[in-house]
Amino acid sequence: MAGALCTWGNALEGGTEEALTLALRLSGERGSALNWMVAGAVAEEAQALAGAYGVTSVDVLAGEGLEELGPDALVSALAGYCAQTSPKTILFNQTLEARLIAPRLAGRLGVPVVMNGFDVRDSNDALHVTATAYGGDTHVVYELGDPVNVVSLITTSIVANPAETPTSPDVRTISVDLTGVEERSPVTPAAKTEGPRLEDADVIVSGGRGLGTAENYEMVKELAEALGGLAGASRAIVDDGWVDSSVQVGSTGKITRPGLYMAIGISGASQHMAGCSAAKTIVAVNSDPDASIYRYARYGIVADCVEILPELIKAAKA
Ligand SMILES: Cc1cc2nc3c(=O)[nH]c(=O)nc-3n(C[C@H](O)[C@H](O)[C@H](O)COP(=O)(O)OP(=O)(O)OC[C@H]3O[C@@H](n4cnc5c(N)ncnc54)[C@H](O)[C@@H]3O)c2cc1C
Structure with missing residues (x-):
């Protein structure tokens, strides 16, 4: 068979x-x-x-x-x-x-x-x-x-x-014969994102709880844009209401496979990595040198992401 x-x-x-x-x-x-x-x-x-x-x-x-x-x-x-x-x-x-x-x-x-x-x-x-x-x-x-x-x-x-x-x-x-088939439950359509999809993006910059505040996520978006990519997020900041669930990366979010994945203030929990570990190159910014994300990252910057993001944006725009 x-x-x-x-x-x-x-x-x-x-x-x-x-x-x-x-x-x-x-x-x-x-x-x-x-x-x-x-x-x-x-x-x-x-x-x-x-x-x-x-x-x-x-x-x-x-x-x-x-x-x-x-x-x-x-x-x-x-x-x-x-x-x-x-x-x-x-x-x-x-x-x-x-x-x-x-x-x-x-x-x-x-x-x-x-x-x-x-x-x-x-x-x-x-x-x-x-x-x-x-x-x-x-x-x-x-x-x-x-x-x-x-x-x-x-x-x-x-x-x-x-x-x-x-x-x-x-x-x-x-x-196939679909006569008499009726949809039994109303389906709520998934949140629609305008333009390109995270699943197809070649560059993704994602932010996590290490950003400290929802306002700091704006810098993640700015860096993503400067690199010609899209902004993603960990579930922690989706759950905290900082960003929409449509940008969540992970086992219960989007499964991505970009060329470059930047994880900013993200710990590297397995559920998050399920959505980005197929990236060709992972770059992490995390203040904790023992954070799990460094097991996956090819390049790491052990630093306060709130301090380093403006520098990264400047470099990306140069
Ligand atoms: C069934 C299930 C499904 C899940 N699905 C998903 C999913 O799809 N996607 C997902 O992301 N998670 C998912 N989770 C949640 C997951 O387990 C983690 O809780 C979540 O990924 C953590 O998000 P975070 O790394 O942003 O936050 P945290 O775990 O709080 O980590 C924050 C990180 O930021 C660092 N940090 C703190 N301050 C700074 C600073 N100033 N500068 C730089 N770094 C700093 C810390 O060292 C830490 O490593 C799921 C969990 C379960 C149980």
Whole structure:
């Protein structure tokens, strides 16, 4: 039985190529096909990319009601797809929405689900999924002996690696029937940020509680702008009401993978690092030389960030 990666929406999210990389390796270990289920306008982009990642078949969902997929419709559409194609392992790139959908699909199918997975191996007829647990503080390996399972992937530690031999995937249209599906719960749309998204930014400057006051966060924004990047934040200052939750980086915020990540007055808690440890270079400013953030940072400035920020802004603008 094949494995299937599920993707939907208007455009491919960051982490898709990484999820495809893992899915391709898994299908290689099993000697099985890799199908990529897509729904919505993203189908076109997916078809252009699929061959590079050795996909066997791009399965495009068709049917009335697919244009505006709420969670209930999406779960029904995916369950309909699974009923017709019988994938063995159903994979998700763990976007904000996939966090809701993957467990609900598993519930609908009556199969096990592992969230926060980052490695998946097939051996001795069982699936071994390594996942983060306790907000990223530890790793757990789950052994799934069931014939069908759902795995949602955090892709920050996976390096995208296209197939050695690209394929020419089939494109199959899979019709799903959403008649009678009603959204049972009103969905509050996530706070919308104007312009570029943190998830796509190449430079991010994030501030934490070490800034001391909400006013000092203005300097974080100024530095981010001077570097042509975006400003992020730790959850501590979101919870304190200094900044909007849309800029929170971490396991319960945005998962980012910039070239440069500057952590200003941030301790480096595992839940924060889950959202930025895939950065190519981390620079930290923290007055405590023993702060955890220095375990991850390539460059560190042990100093009072309130004193050092004006200097950094001046240098960035020079
Ligand atoms: C289930 C769960 C999910 C979570 N999800 C997230 C998440 O998505 N994102 C997230 O960020 N957190 C998350 N957290 C919270 C996380 O555990 C930390 O509490 C949080 O990241 C701490 O934020 P902080 O580093 O800004 O604050 P603190 O932990 O208070 O650290 C402040 C740092 O600033 C330094 N400092 C103090 N004064 C100065 C100064 N003048 N100059 C320079 N440095 C200074 C200190 O040495 C310290 O290291 C989560 C927690 C849980 C339990």
